Amino acid sequence: MKKIMCCLLLMVLVFSLLGCGDESGRLRRRIADLENTIGQQEERISGLENETEQLDGKIAGLESEKEYLEERIAGLEKVNGQLKDIIEEMEDKLEDDFSLPEPLDAEIENRIKQDYFNENEWGAEWQNFTMDDIIIYYYGTHKGYVAVLLFFKVPGRPQAETLSETIGGVFIQCPLANKIRLWKDGSFCYLGYAYNQGKGLLTQRDLRKIAYYTKTIEDIYIDYYGPRP
Numbered sequence: 001m002k003k004i005m006c007c008l009l010l011m012v013l014v015f016s017l018l019g020c021g022d023e024s025g026r027l028r029r030r031i032a033d034l035e036n037t038i039g040q041q042e043e044r045i046s047g048l049e050n051e052t053e054q055l056d057g058k059i060a061g062l063e064s065e066k067e068y069l070e071e072r073i074a075g076l077e078k079v080n081g082q083l084k085d086i087i088e089e090m091e092d093k094l095e096d097d098f099s100l101p102e103p104l105d106a107e108i109e110n111r112i113k114q115d116y117f118n119e120n121e122w123g124a125e126w127q128n129f130t131m132d133d134i135i136i137y138y139y140g141t142h143k144g145y146v147a148v149l150l151f152f153k154v155p156g157r158p159q160a161e162t163l164s165e166t167i168g169g170v171f172i173q174c175p176l177a178n179k180i181r182l183w184k185d186g187s188f189c190y191l192g193y194a195y196n197q198g199k200g201l202l203t204q205r206d207l208r209k210i211a212y213y214t215k216t217i218e219d220i221y222i223d224y225y226g227p228r229p
Contacts, residue, residue: 098213133152146184147182149214
């Protein structure tokens with residue numbers, strides 16, 4: 001009996017040792033697989049790091065090229081500004097041999113009259129007036145801005161006042177006590193503002209053109225009321 005028990009215990013011990021050996025083998029194989037995976041991942045990481053370094057080099061090159069181009073642009077803009085100044089100086093030295101402007105486009109004229117009519121709050125004496133009563137004199141288009149003199153025609157009541165102003169050394173006579181304005185896209189501004197605060201909106205030559213085009217008070221009177229008696 002004791003021999004049988006000893007044999008059984010010995011068999012259990014042998015099977016236990018065999019089982020442990022199989023588990024250890026599986027663990028070793030698993031470890032080997034994981035180490036192989038880690039090696040592959042490290043190779044991929046190394047490749048990606050190399051690609052990143054190459055991209056960093058390209059980015060640095062592009063940034064350098066961008067800085068160079070920005071410097072070129074700034075230099076060209078400076079040269080353009082200088083050339084514009086030279087052109088303006090040369091134009092100012094030209095003789096004032098101006099031709100009269102082409103007639104103002106009818107659609108633009110109607111828009112200007114509408115804006116002029118809308119910007120004013122007229123008193124009771126003006127209630128019967130319409131846009132058709134607005135007189136407009138056109139003094140040329142300058143950098144997209146339309147120079148005009150605007151007033152209401154009042155039958156039998158000609159306005160004889162004359163207003164004058166000197167802007168940029170140029171004497172400009174304004175008939176009917178109305179200042180000449182510039183109009184663009186629904187907005188008006190006066191010549192003095194356009195020349196002094198308009199950042200080059202008007203040059204002296206533009207002002208001389210406007211002064212050249214300006215009709216005298218006598219011209220306007222004759223146009224709309226006939227020769228003086």
